[in-house]
Each structure stands twice: as structure tokens, then as C-alpha cells.
Amino acid sequence: xxxxxxxxxxxxxxxxxxxxxxxxxxxxxxxxxxxxxxxxxxxxxxxxxxxxxxxxxxxxxxxxxxxxxxxxxxxxxxxxxxxxxxxxxxxxxxxxxxxxxxxxxxxxxxxxxxxxxxxxxxxxxxxxxxxxxxxxxxxxxxxxxxxxxxxxxxxxxxxxxxxxxxxxxxxxxxxxxxxxxxxxxxxxxxxxxxxxxxxxxxxxxxxxxxxxxxxxxxxxxxxxxxxxxxxxxxxxxxxxxxxxxxxxxxxxxxxxxxxxxxxxxxxxxxxxxxxxxxxxxxxxxxxxxxxxxxxxxxxxxxxxxxxxxxxxxxxxxxxxxxxxxxxxxxxxxxxxxxxxxxxxxxxxxxxxxxxx
Numbered sequence: 001x002x003x004x005x006x007x008x009x010x011x012x013x014x015x016x017x018x019x020x021x022x023x024x025x026x027x028x029x030x031x032x033x034x035x036x037x038x039x040x041x042x043x044x045x046x047x048x049x050x051x052x053x054x055x056x057x058x059x060x061x062x063x064x065x066x067x068x069x070x071x072x073x074x075x076x077x078x079x080x081x082x083x084x085x086x087x088x089x090x091x092x093x094x095x096x097x098x099x100x101x102x103x104x105x106x107x108x109x110x111x112x113x114x115x116x117x118x119x120x121x122x123x124x125x126x127x128x129x130x131x132x133x134x135x136x137x138x139x140x141x142x143x144x145x146x147x148x149x150x151x152x153x154x155x156x157x158x159x160x161x162x163x164x165x166x167x168x169x170x171x172x173x174x175x176x177x178x179x180x181x182x183x184x185x186x187x188x189x190x191x192x193x194x195x196x197x198x199x200x201x202x203x204x205x206x207x208x209x210x211x212x213x214x215x216x217x218x219x220x221x222x223x224x225x226x227x228x229x230x231x232x233x234x235x236x237x238x239x240x241x242x243x244x245x246x247x248x249x250x251x252x253x254x255x256x257x258x259x260x261x262x263x264x265x266x267x268x269x270x271x272x273x274x275x276x277x278x279x280x281x282x283x284x285x286x287x288x289x290x291x292x293x294x295x296x297x298x299x300x301x302x303x304x305x306x307x308x309x310x311x312x313x314x315x316x317x318x319x320x321x322x323x324x325x326x327x328x329x330x331x332x333x334x335x336x337x338x339x340x341x342x343x344x345x346x347x348x349x350x351x352x353x354x355x356x
Contacts, residue, residue: 176270
């Protein structure tokens with residue numbers, strides 16, 4: 001695979017363009033067939049990411065119950081719901097986003113989730129979270145495109161961006177707030193333990209399935225995930241990224257990363273950072289708990305499971321700098337520094353079998 005060019009400059013650029021923006025561009029060209037095809041592919045972009053985040057919330061709540069008991073799980077759930085889910089768009093002044101928020105709250109009420117009533121911990125179960133964060137506007141968009149109703153389709157694109165953006169941010173921020181809760185109630189070391197347990201339970205099976213694909217397909221899927229993580233350009237300080245290619249790898253420069261780095265930039269008071277330096281925080285203090293999940297998900301767990309990191313990275317030194325991910329064309333091509341930061345010697349790692 002070395003020396004092989006996978007993508008042209010234009011193809012790499014297209015991989016970074018929000019899919020809903022592509023749909024809008026096709027509508028302007030009256031290419032309704034391609035617009036409909038793009039609409040059908042949206043679920044594949046956000047679907048995997050959404051379930052991964054839902055599962056992570058559930059596992060963190062279970063970790064809290066295991067460590068501190070059901071009372072603390074309920075306390076954590078209530079804190080998350082009160083601070084985030086009661087006002088899904090968090091006091092936005094954007095009229096379109098407020099309209100989408102109103103519709104979301106009305107949809108929740110249909111399944112018995114009333115944001116003005118007393119919190120019920122089952123609302124943060126996998127069953128409820130799946131119902132509460134499933135985008136519905138994209139189906140309307142597909143119908144408008146199929147009917148060649150350009151005006152309604154353009155309006156639906158705006159609504160679809162905000163709908164997914166709100167759901168995405170609720171899920172990301174719930175994880176961040178739960179990790180902060182764990183630090184406050186169990187101690188900072190437990191954040192590392194919780195991240196390890198969460199990752200091993202929610203990421204191993206998807207990781208093993210991903211590894212069955214060829215490297216180029218994985219790279220294309222990673223770009224799709226980052227389009228979804230960037231909330232299609234909607235919301236406060238949305239994520240964006242660029243992709244570069246050389247003979248060995250693809251480099252994803254995230255500015256900002258559409259999940260943790262956005263929170264870091266906005267300096268949310270509820271989302272903690274490390275007081276000490278740990279291997280699970282890239283050996284850094286003052287590093288966001290949420291961003292620390294990348295140590296396990298991108299590097300350490302994949303090394304344990306396959307012998308190689310999957311998406312090794314250089315986290316930003318400040319929230320304003322790029323977060324840089326690498327995807328190697330040869331799975332064994334990652335630089336040894338991505339092993340050494342965990343005290344692992346690359347040359348001594350066996351490959352092709354499960355290390356856990």
C-alpha cells in the first residue's frame with residue numbers, strides 16, 4: 001500500500017464537506033436523484049456514532065452504580081438531565097434552533113418524557129435514549145426531495161442540521177458531565193478506570209468489525225463519522241476538519257474536533273480536566289476528561305486487541321490548536337511513539353490475536 005495514492009485533492013475535500021450541504025448543492029443543480037441518494041446515506045453517518053455515545057452513557061451510569069450504589073446513579077442521572085436535557089438547545093437565541101428544540105420536547109412527551117416533571121432514571125436507559133435521539137427530520141427531507149419540492153427541502157435541511165446537532169451535543173455533553181461526576185464523587189483515578197471499562201464494553205465489538213474491512217474503506221468511514229461529529233456545520237462553534245495524504249498515511253486535522261475540543265474551547269464549567277498527569281490523559285494535567293477517552297479508544301485498547309493503534313493522534317496543546325489524527329495505510333505503520341507513551345515497546349508487541 002505504501003506509495004499508493006488513495007484519493008485526489010478534490011476527493012479528499014469532498015470527504016470533508018457536510019453531507020447536508022451536498023444535498024443543498026444538488027438541489028440547486030436540480031439533481032434530485034443524487035440528492036435523494038445522499039439523503040439515504042445520512043443514517044449511515046450518524047447511526048454508528050449515535051449508538052456508540054448512547055452505550056457510553058449507559059456504561060458510565062452503570063459504573064457509578066457499581067462503585068457508589070443506585071442512589072449515586074440516580075443522582076448522576078438527575079444532574080445530567082437537569083443541566084442538559086431539560087433545555088436541549090441550552091438557551092439558544094437562534095430562532096430555527098429554538099423551533100427544533102420545541103419539536104424535540106413535544107416528541108419526547110409522546111413517549112412519556114416530560115422535561116418539566118420529576119426526573120425518572122429510566123429516561124437515561126438505552127431504550128429511552130435511542131427513542132429520544134433518533135433524527136426524524138431526514139425522512140421528511142427525503143420525501144421532499146423525492147417529490148422535487150425544492151423550497152420545502154431547503155427548509156428541511158436547516159431543520160435536519162439543528163436536530164442532529166442538538167442530539168449530538170446532548171450525548172457528547174452527557175458523557176463529559178458523567179466523567180466529571182465520577183471524578184468528584186469517586187476520585188480522579190476512577191475516571192481512568194471508568195474510561196477503560198466503558199471502552200472495553202462499547203468499543204471492542206465495533207472495533208473488531210471495523211478491522212475486517214480494507215484500510216481505504218475504513219478511512220472513508222472515518223471521514224463520514226467526522227462529518228457527523230461536526231454536526232453538519234450547525235450549532236455553536238461547530239467542528240470542521242481537513243484531510244491530507246502522503247505515501248504512508250492520511251492526516252485528519254480537526255479544527256475544532258466536533259466533540260471534546262468544542263467543549264474545551266467553550267470552557268464549560270461542568271466538564272472537568274485532570275488535576276494530575278496520567279497515561280490515560282496523554283501524560284498531561286489540565287486535560288479534559290472527555291478527550292481522554294481517545295487514549296483508550298484510538299490507541300491503548302486497539303494495541304491490546306490487535307497489536308496496533310487504530311487512529312493514533314496528537315491532541316492539541318491548547319483548545320485553539322488542531323487535534324491531529326493519523327490513519328496509516330499499513331496498520332502496522334504507526335510511529336513507535338504512539339506505543340511508548342503507554343510504556344509499550346512496539347517491536348515487542350505481538351499481532352493478529354486478542355491480548356485482553
